[in-house]
Amino acid sequence: MxxxxxxxxxxxxxxxxxxxxxxxxxxxxxxxxxxxxxxxxxxxxxxxxxxxxxxxxxxxxxxxxxxxxxxxxxxxxxxxxxxxxxxxxxxxxxxxxxxxxxxxxxxxxxxxxxxxxxxxxxxxxxxxxxxxxxxxxxxxxxxxxxxxxxxxxxxxxxxxxxxxxxxxxxxxxxxxxxxxxxxxxxxxxxxxxxxxDPIGIELSGALKNVYAIASGMSDGLGYKNNTRAMIITRGLSEMTVIGSAYGASPLTFLGLAGVGDLFLTCSSSNSRNYTVGYRLGQGEKLDVIMSTLGSVAEGVPTTKGVKKILEELDIRAPIANAVHDVLFNGKDAKTAVRELMELPPSRELELAPTAGGPGHQLLVKLGLAGAEDAPEAVARF
Missing domain, CATH: 3.40.50.720 (NAD(P)-binding Rossmann-like Domain)
Structure with a gap:
């Protein structure tokens, strides 16, 4: 029915x-x-x-x-x-x-x-x-x-x-x-x-906040336009990799909820998540920032969830991992940037091969797919 x-x-x-x-x-x-x-x-x-x-x-x-x-x-x-x-x-x-x-x-x-x-x-x-x-x-x-x-x-x-x-x-x-x-x-x-594709819309809205924190940290450290453009572009790449591995359509991340919202939140001090990152880059402690922000920055708790998803899907997202290290493992923001830049060269664009895991499980829970269906079937939703 x-x-x-x-x-x-x-x-x-x-x-x-x-x-x-x-x-x-x-x-x-x-x-x-x-x-x-x-x-x-x-x-x-x-x-x-x-x-x-x-x-x-x-x-x-x-x-x-x-x-x-x-x-x-x-x-x-x-x-x-x-x-x-x-x-x-x-x-x-x-x-x-x-x-x-x-x-x-x-x-x-x-x-x-x-x-x-x-x-x-x-x-x-x-x-x-x-x-x-x-x-x-x-x-x-x-x-x-x-x-x-x-x-x-x-x-x-x-x-x-x-x-x-x-x-x-x-x-x-x-x-x-x-x-x-x-x-x-x-x-x-x-x-x-x-x-x-509500799965893609949801992941876009959640993930972009993580990269807004990264962009704010970059600006707080005094880096300029080249660095911000790099974070936005590589952030979009990581979002697409995570989303497609999860079970979302890669095309969703090219839309308003994906690159549109990512660009906005990574580029403006009106973004709460950008502000958290900026203040971290300026040397403030996270607990002080959160107690004085005056509103909720969803990217902070979301970063914990993203870390778990990355481990579950066994995929690489260096910027997201770096933000997690700064927020929760005490890593210095400038050290995190240096370590990211020192990573060896890699392919620029490559989707993860494990498409559809958690997304397929969610579709099964909703009755939109059978447990026996191939995970890749999620791509049509």
């Missing part, structure tokens, strides 16, 4: 956003400006009260006045009544908190009256090194996971609320769900491109 989310209204959808951080707030503003009715859940009571009184977020995008079509809710998680009333559930909470949140919400989800599910978090779960797709399957079941839609791409929050031209990738195993999400967000200043 095939499932789908409830039919979406042609206009004025009701949207519940989990997360009132930088990106959750900016998407709430975008959808509110588009005349949708938006509920934005925050875990901090003072944010809920302040937002509803002033139409401003006291912590993120503080200079922006939000549309009156947005209502903040919380700190308790919304009840089943609101969840089943809305047309869309959008998750903009850090990946490390997603499993516990979905476990609480699962009893309120009705597969026969399911809202459109959209996820914009970017990361790999620490401990399990699971992608969001697998977290959804574990907590909500494969039927719901197959309907999940993912949005990723070069999209700084501040520029979205300023209505500057932005494009993103929207992907789901169920193409009709991706189309629904694209139609919800699509505006003259916000263009959506759909696809059917």
């Amino acid at each position: 095939s499932f789908s989310s409830k039919p979406q209204p042609e206009a004025n959808s009701k949207v519940l956003i989990f997360g009132a951080g930088n990106f959750g707030s900016c998407l709430a503003s975008h959808l509110g400006d588009s005349q949708h009715d938006v509920y934005m859940w925050a875990r901090e009571e003072y944010i809920v009260k302040y937002f509803n009184l002033n139409h401003r977020n006291p912590t993120y995008l503080t200079d922006h006045e939000f549309p009156s079509t947005i209502t903040a809710v919380g700190p308790a998680l919304p009840d089943a009544g609101l969840i089943n009333e809305v047309d869309v559930l959008l998750f903009a909470i850090p990946t490390q908190f997603l499993r516990s949140t979905l476990e609480i919400l699962r009893p309120s989800l009705n597969i026969n009256n399911l809202p459109l599910l959209i996820f914009v978090n970017k990361g790999i779960e620490v401990g399990t090194h699971a992608l969001t797709l697998e977290i959804i399957a574990d907590t909500c079941g494969p039927d719901i996971a197959k309907l999940a839609t993912f949005i990723s791409g070069p999209s700084f929050a501040k520029e979205i609320v300023e209505r500057l031209p932005t494009s993103v990738s929207v992907a789901s195993f169920t193409e009709a769900e991706a189309d629904k999400a694209a139609n919800l967000f699509h505006q003259p200043h916000f263009r959506c491109y759909t696809g059917t």
Whole structure:
């Protein structure tokens, strides 16, 4: 039996956003400006009260006045009544908190009256090194996971609320769900491109943060444009190798969620992950940086997950390994750069031969492939 989310209204959808951080707030503003009715859940009571009184977020995008079509809710998680009333559930909470949140919400989800599910978090779960797709399957079941839609791409929050031209990738195993999400967000200043490789979209969004840390370290050490261009290009190569070995399409990494987001986050001090790297390059300690950053840098915990994936797939990704050594093994950033440059010459472009391992296992869990199928079959999704 095939499932789908409830039919979406042609206009004025009701949207519940989990997360009132930088990106959750900016998407709430975008959808509110588009005349949708938006509920934005925050875990901090003072944010809920302040937002509803002033139409401003006291912590993120503080200079922006939000549309009156947005209502903040919380700190308790919304009840089943609101969840089943809305047309869309959008998750903009850090990946490390997603499993516990979905476990609480699962009893309120009705597969026969399911809202459109959209996820914009970017990361790999620490401990399990699971992608969001697998977290959804574990907590909500494969039927719901197959309907999940993912949005990723070069999209700084501040520029979205300023209505500057932005494009993103929207992907789901169920193409009709991706189309629904694209139609919800699509505006003259916000263009959506759909696809059917959510594994690749997820890996792109997670991995690019690791290389943004590397780029920030390079700039913090005083290196210039040549070095940054090298990190971006070799970072894209490593992302593609990791992704194709995992089971994603290599083409996904050439899109907005791949090279587009990688270029953005590696090139701007507005990126939290770039900022972490820059401060490391300047000589600051990681614990000091994280305690004073003021927001979550998903690349730090993601680097641990990437390290596990590299070991599991037995593939080389020297830059990702170097970032892990600096973050968690106490290696000096300048030493890490010197060791990378001293590596012997190697082939520039070569995909790993073990395509489809974890990705194939995930497809089996979702019922999209059989255990007996060849792992390479994952490439068609």
